[in-house]
Amino acid sequence: MSAMPDRIRQAAQRAQADLADETTPLLRNAWYVAALAPEVSRQPLARRLVDIPVVLYRREDGRAVALEDRCAHRSFPLSRGQVVGDNLVCGYHGACYGADGRCTRVPSQAQVPPGAVVRSFPLIETGALLWIWPGDPALADPALLPAQPWMSDAGWASSTERLHLRASHVRLHENLLDLTHLSFLHANSFGTPDYASAPFETVLDEAAGRFSLHRTVSPTRLPPLWAVPTGLGGVDAARVVSSSFLSPALHVVAVKFYACALPEDAQPARAIRTAHLVTPESATRTHYFIQHARNFALDDAEITRFMHQQLLQAFQEDVDGLEAIETLLAGYPARQPEISFHADKASLAMRRWLKRQAEAEALSRAG
Amino acid sequence: MSAMPDRIRQAAQRAQADLADETTPLLRNAWYVAALAPEVSRQPLARRLVDIPVVLYRREDGRAVALEDRCAHRSFPLSRGQVVGDNLVCGYHGACYGADGRCTRVPSQAQVPPGAVVRSFPLIETGALLWIWPGDPALADPALLPAQPWMSDAGWASSTERLHLRASHVRLHENLLDLTHLSFLHANSFGTPDYASAPFETVLDEAAGRFSLHRTVSPTRLPPLWAVPTGLGGVDAARVVSSSFLSPALHVVAVKFYACALPEDAQPARAIRTAHLVTPESATRTHYFIQHARNFALDDAEITRFMHQQLLQAFQEDVDGLEAIETLLAGYPARQPEISFHADKASLAMRRWLKRQAEAEALSRAG
Amino acid sequence: MSAMPDRIRQAAQRAQADLADETTPLLRNAWYVAALAPEVSRQPLARRLVDIPVVLYRREDGRAVALEDRCAHRSFPLSRGQVVGDNLVCGYHGACYGADGRCTRVPSQAQVPPGAVVRSFPLIETGALLWIWPGDPALADPALLPAQPWMSDAGWASSTERLHLRASHVRLHENLLDLTHLSFLHANSFGTPDYASAPFETVLDEAAGRFSLHRTVSPTRLPPLWAVPTGLGGVDAARVVSSSFLSPALHVVAVKFYACALPEDAQPARAIRTAHLVTPESATRTHYFIQHARNFALDDAEITRFMHQQLLQAFQEDVDGLEAIETLLAGYPARQPEISFHADKASLAMRRWLKRQAEAEALSRAG
């Protein structure tokens, strides 16, 4: 009753077995964005990150703290408690925890019992973002932070946003690494019909776990999202895009625009960059943070507002589409394996890499 | 702690093991109603049928198409795409599928990869209904279509409706084959107290998979639903009912009415027929289509409206009751087996037949 | 990656294995409150009790009946039927059940089939409460009823309430046996800061399954809830509390108040008592009935209203907090074991006892 020939199905099944998907264990030894910096305050913030309930708050000097959001005593969510000084006091029986997760006081007794401690997570704040290391703290090397210099550079005007995706982070990474979908999923926002068939090249650095693709669409007409701020509406323009998976937590899309009528170097630099900051909430839920920046018209608040609003509308199309896939698959276990296209080359390499990383991490935990 | 003697419980459990219920695999090699004909248009329609996500649309010449609602590439629901000519274009990366389910174009590459195909389902349109064969297409014999001639006969005035039932289709079939419930579940709509105890006979054709019961309630008083259109209110009348399971997809209830004061053949024929069109959505969810017809007052739109509205109210009582059972059972695994009544004779035969059919189909898939 | 040293974690895990929690089978051989007496009428009432669907109604002479809420025929909820005389008539095909659960009539046939019987549960009505024995009826000894004399004594003015808790009854019992939480969870209602650190003693009667703790907070200032009705606002007062687990279904909190300026016996008796009536709905859902009483100002309806409203607000804080724990734990299987405090002494003994009782009951069912 299958539509697919057996031989092809078996080959496709074998290929798929090597790819990360919603059943692959989540990578914990990595820096992920926990929150936009302004979200964290003296009021505790509850957030599930990489399947761990986490509570975030700030000390009196402003430094952020991330603790496991479960009191060691009777599992009350610490996020329902109160920040007192640099500590977090449980709202059930008043156990008091320091920023290192150690319980320092139990109101009903003189001594703190051994074992009264919750996990405390390494955090780094850079620019508008707060990064967390949900895995083994001994491995939390700041040098591994995937944040890019432009993300906190005054030469780039940027805005941020937080979205939520009821789908696997793997599907979001795949979406970001295959931009042929712009012509279809985003036909009404920033896609153009010539996008899907434009030539592209991929750069796959398996050792570093970096996967990118580069695409030049030229000559093309820019959609309003880009035509309005760049002033390149109604003329033949070039749209030079690179899309890079830099870590399980960060994908950067960088785009340059120029008019075809003049040599590129005779024109002002008009570049935009979007950091897609991907943090698994659970296997099938994803926190999706955005930092969008441009290197021109830095002080034009109206351009910031326009691009932010237009981009968010497009990213919501991704969210809606990926959620539709996740819902479909959850209710359809008897499906065929996926058939891939040439344009999936980078995303297949990325998914194989994610799967191997997850297996290596599982092994190292067991060892 | 059981209320039921052990010996009786064990016998009841053995009997129940032979009966189809919500744990029995769904029959796929059968014609089922996929949709009312006017539901399907140039706009794709998503519908889960027999646990398969299906998308329905019409070709330029009006012929309907049913495809598996999952793109072979990255599982995007094809129902979120666009109909272009006779084809369906995936809304994610633009793969284009013909009415036969074969992918004919991938915009980002010159060739279509092998295996890029989705299932295409046999369809037959008759009168107001669109029938689908969700099983092996090689077995989709049009001669097996359970549609009855009167369902598309101009001598019968009919109206259609689509209901949805959050309960197993087996429970709905059982409800339709045991009309003693009219006196209780429908006490406020089309049931009368004398209905439950009226004599009946059953005709069980196990070979053909057809099970009916025939009941004459006479003399009786007709409820408004039947008294108003037939003009037989306030007098002794006969109500002659046959109720027939004709296939897993179709149950027909046929009723004749006449006044007891005169010989039957001295009176106008006043008959109504209701096709209960039963399509499992999943093991515990059912699409419930209705076609209701009469052979008198064919052009009286007010009678059509009155009977449609009254009947729907009664069928909603069935839906509510069956959903209450499904909910109860889902939360009560430690229950006793069912105890059957004489009136269940036809429905027990039907459930044994459904179970044997499902086992045979499972065997033929494995073989 | 754990915050807790291995040795401590292993010891804590061993200790926790002996404690009842949401995975422990529910005790059925016990009297539980099924309903507040006025809830039960000639209109059938559906309620899930100890994982059994139950229907409650009253006979013509007012005596309450509790039957399994599932017709022996096709599992229709009997609570959707009608009370006729002393019987309950199924709303699907009209099977008629007596108060003893035996089916006495099937409308469509002359004889009632053997096995057509549903469970009937022993009930006792005392004061405002209706108690049910969901286990083996042969063991339903009225002498085991945990109701206390004051609960139906005219010398105590009382009010009742029904709450619902989406959490395990074990967590509610634990909450009631560890009142150090008043200073934190109830900081805004009836807790005061000195409560958590006040000295207490516990009385553990493992043989009888009774566990209490006694605490005197003195001198203290009473919160408005107690200060207003007792007239002891703004002065040093004593608050003498005992909190007792008397059965899996009943916990009584008894409090006395007096001014510190005078000897206790020179002052009017001002006592309040609250029966916390705990009935598992399922492993993680709990019916939570309250009877609150005082032995002073018996006829002052305004005091009744004031205390009822204030107490309910406080109990809602417990409900919210316990539900937050249940939700957290359901989504966090990879957690550390609980670390206990000295104040948990009585609740640990109670949880060990509940676990042993459940194991004994499981054994006796199997034997």
Ligand code: FES
């Ligand atoms: S649960 Fe946090 S102190 Fe008890």
Ligand code: FES
């Ligand atoms: S998912 Fe349909 S073309 Fe990619």
Ligand code: FES
């Ligand atoms: S289900 Fe109760 S009489 Fe049939």
